[in-house]
Amino acid sequence: MIEQPTRPEYQLPPEQQAIRDKCFHPSGRFVEFLKEDVDQSIPERFAMIVRKYSDRLAVKATNTTLTYEQLDDQANRIAHSILDAVGEGNQPVAILMKHGASIIAAILGALKAGKIYVPLDPSYPIERLRYILRDAQPEMILTQPETSALAGLISGGKLPAIDVEEVSVRVVHADVRVTVPPEAYACILYTSGSTGLPKGVVDSHRTVLHGTLRITNPQHICAEDRLSLTHSCSTSGSLRRIFPALLNGAALFPLDVTQDGLQRLAQLLNEESITIFGSARIRDVLRTIDRSQLFPSLRLVSCGGEVIHRRDVGLFRQIFGPHCVLQILMSSTEAGNITQFFIDNETEFAGDIIPAGYPAEDIEVIVLDETGQKVGKGEIGELTVRSRYLSCGYWLRSELTDKKFRSDSDDVDVQIYRTGDVGRLALDGCVFHLGRRDDQVKVRGYRVEMAEIEAALLNLGAFSKVFVTSRDRQSDDNALVGYLVPESWPAPTMSALRKALASALPGHMIPSVFVMLKALPLTLTGKVDRSALPAPGNDRPELDTDFVPPRSPVEVELARIWREVLSLDQVGTRDNFFDLGGHSLTATQIISRVTQTFGAELPVKVLFDYPTVAEMAVIIEQGQGRRAATEQMECIVAGLEAISEDEAERRLGGSGTR
Numbered sequence: 001m002i003e004q005p006t007r008p009e010y011q012l013p014p015e016q017q018a019i020r021d022k023c024f025h026p027s028g029r030f031v032e033f034l035k036e037d038v039d040q041s042i043p044e045r046f047a048m049i050v051r052k053y054s055d056r057l058a059v060k061a062t063n064t065t066l067t068y069e070q071l072d073d074q075a076n077r078i079a080h081s082i083l084d085a086v087g088e089g090n091q092p093v094a095i096l097m098k099h100g101a102s103i104i105a106a107i108l109g110a111l112k113a114g115k116i117y118v119p120l121d122p123s124y125p126i127e128r129l130r131y132i133l134r135d136a137q138p139e140m141i142l143t144q145p146e147t148s149a150l151a152g153l154i155s156g157g158k159l160p161a162i163d164v165e166e167v168s169v170r171v172v173h174a175d176v177r178v179t180v181p182p183e184a185y186a187c188i189l190y191t192s193g194s195t196g197l198p199k200g201v202v203d204s205h206r207t208v209l210h211g212t213l214r215i216t217n218p219q220h221i222c223a224e225d226r227l228s229l230t231h232s233c234s235t236s237g238s239l240r241r242i243f244p245a246l247l248n249g250a251a252l253f254p255l256d257v258t259q260d261g262l263q264r265l266a267q268l269l270n271e272e273s274i275t276i277f278g279s280a281r282i283r284d285v286l287r288t289i290d291r292s293q294l295f296p297s298l299r300l301v302s303c304g305g306e307v308i309h310r311r312d313v314g315l316f317r318q319i320f321g322p323h324c325v326l327q328i329l330m331s332s333t334e335a336g337n338i339t340q341f342f343i344d345n346e347t348e349f350a351g352d353i354i355p356a357g358y359p360a361e362d363i364e365v366i367v368l369d370e371t372g373q374k375v376g377k378g379e380i381g382e383l384t385v386r387s388r389y390l391s392c393g394y395w396l397r398s399e400l401t402d403k404k405f406r407s408d409s410d411d412v413d414v415q416i417y418r419t420g421d422v423g424r425l426a427l428d429g430c431v432f433h434l435g436r437r438d439d440q441v442k443v444r445g446y447r448v449e450m451a452e453i454e455a456a457l458l459n460l461g462a463f464s465k466v467f468v469t470s471r472d473r474q475s476d477d478n479a480l481v482g483y484l485v486p487e488s489w490p491a492p493t494m495s496a497l498r499k500a501l502a503s504a505l506p507g508h509m510i511p512s513v514f515v516m517l518k519a520l521p522l523t524l525t526g527k528v529d530r531s532a533l534p535a536p537g538n539d540r541p542e543l544d545t546d547f548v549p550p551r552s553p554v555e556v557e558l559a560r561i562w563r564e565v566l567s568l569d570q571v572g573t574r575d576n577f578f579d580l581g582g583h584s585l586t587a588t589q590i591i592s593r594v595t596q597t598f599g600a601e602l603p604v605k606v607l608f609d610y611p612t613v614a615e616m617a618v619i620i621e622q623g624q625g626r627r628a629a630t631e632q633m634e635c636i637v638a639g640l641e642a643i644s645e646d647e648a649e650r651r652l653g654g655s656g657t658r
Contacts, residue, residue: 019342023325027224033216041180053249064101078109079176094138099256119234182206200395210389211336223249236333273297286315304329330356352455356433482511495544512581547572573614
C-alpha cells in the first residue's frame, strides 16, 4: 500500500497527476519530504537518515561500496581534519576530486564542518580552475592521490591540502559537533558568465533542502530507489541527484560518462537495477543506447538543460518502454528546479516543442516584457521566477546579484529572479520554454524563436543535432544560421533543406545559411559553445544543380552582384537565388543594384518569378533589345520630320497615295 502524503501536493492538472502517480516505487515505501524538514542543516537531515538506514547501501562506484554508516564515518573523519586545519567558520573549502564515492564523502565532510564546499572538476582547463580558486578564496583544498599534483599546480602550493583518502583511515571518526543554521551557506557552484568568466552561485542549506523536496516528492524517491549520478559534482545538476538520494536513504551510483562513455551507462542501468536516471544531455543518451536493451527496473527518467522535441520523446518511448515515465525539468543554478512535466506512452502534444511543464512547489513563474512589465497568458517574454527558496545570489558580486535578483515588494523574504530564458504561459499555467533571451531575435521585422526552427529541422530526420543562432553578415544584419550534425554523409543539399522547411516554416524563419558539422562544440557544462561555432564561410553551398559559370557580359555582371549581396565567392547561372540563402530583403538589394547597373526598371517580383542569373539575364537582354528598337524608331521619326512628306512615305515604303 502506497503511503499517501499528509498534505495536498502542488496541484498539477489531473492528467499530469495520473502520469506522475504511475512512477511510485513498487515497494510503496515513499515518505513525503515535509516542509518542516527544510528548516535545518543538511548534516542534521543526513544524521537522521544514517540512524534509520545505517546498514543500507549509500554509494557504489568503481571499486568502492559504502553503507550509510561507512559514508558517515568517512565524512566525520574528513570534517575533523578540516576543523583541525582551519578551525570553525562558514568559509569556502575547495574540493578537487574525481567523480566517485570519495567526493561524495568529501562534500558531506565539508558540510559537517560547517564549511561552504566549492567543487572543482579536474577535467576543467587549468586557467578556469585557477580563476575559480582566486574568486572563491577557499581556506583549503581537499584532494585525493590522483589530483594532488593538480591541486598544487593551480594553487601555487599556497593552500593547505588534505588527501581525503589518507585521513579516512587515520583520523578519529567521532560525530562532529558543529552547529549549522539553515541559512548558512552550503555550496558555491560556478557557472558560465556573460562576461566570459565563471560566476559563483551560492546556495544555503535551506535552499538545497527545499530543492531536494522539489525533486523527492514529484519523483516519489524512497529508500528502495537506486539513482545514477552522471552530472559532474561541480554543476547544479548534481544537487538534484546527491541530496535527493542520500537524504532519503536511497542508493547513489556515480558514473563519469566523460571517461567511461555512454555505453557504460547502459550497463550500469541494467547491472545495478537503477530505478531513476537523470541527464542534462538526454538526446545524446537516447541516440547512443542500444534499442535492443531492456531496462526493467527503470521507472523514471528525468531530463533538463535542453529544449525537448517530439522526436526525442519518440526515441524515449522506443528505448525505455511503457513502464517508464519521462519527467522534463526546467532548472537553473540560481533557482533550482523550476518546472516539471510528466510524459508516458499515451501523452499527446499539440506542437513540436514539448512543454517545460508546471511550476514546482513554492515556485511561481511569471513572464515579463522588455520593460519588466508582466504580460498576459500566451504572450512571449522573459521567464521570471518568484520564490522564497532561490539561491543566495553570486559570490562576492553584489552588483550582479542586485541586477538579477530583487526582493518582492509585498514580501521581503521572497526573491524574484530573471532567468534570461524566453517562454510563455499557456492558459492553464503550463510553461513553454523557447530558449535563451539572446536566442530571441527579430528577423526582417519578425520575432523569431530558435526552438521552433530547431524542432522543424529535427523533424526532417536527417540530423542528430541542430543549433540555430543569428549572426551579422555583410548583407544581412540578422541572418539566421543553422549548425547541423547530419545523421549520415553526404548531408542534404541546401536546395533540399529549404524545400523541406518551406512546408513547415514561413520564409523569415528559414536560415539563410547552413553549416554542416561532425559535432556541435560544447562547453564544459554540456551546452553549445557559441564562441567555438565556426563563422559561416563564403563558399557556394551544396545545391541540387551543378555549377554553371556565367558566359555573357550580362550574366557575368549579374553573378558579380549576387556574389556581393549574398556574401558568396561563387554563383552559378542556374543557382536558385533562395537556395543560396536569399530572401525578400536581399532580393530588394539585388533589384536595386540591377537597376543601377543596367538601367532596367524591374519589380522585385521578377526575382521571385525568375530566381536564377540565367533567367534574369534573359529578362534584361530582352529589355535592352526593346529599348534599342525604341531608340532606333525615335531617331527615324525625328529624321522623317525634317524631310518632305513624299520623301518620308518613300523611305517608309509607302505607295505614294494618301
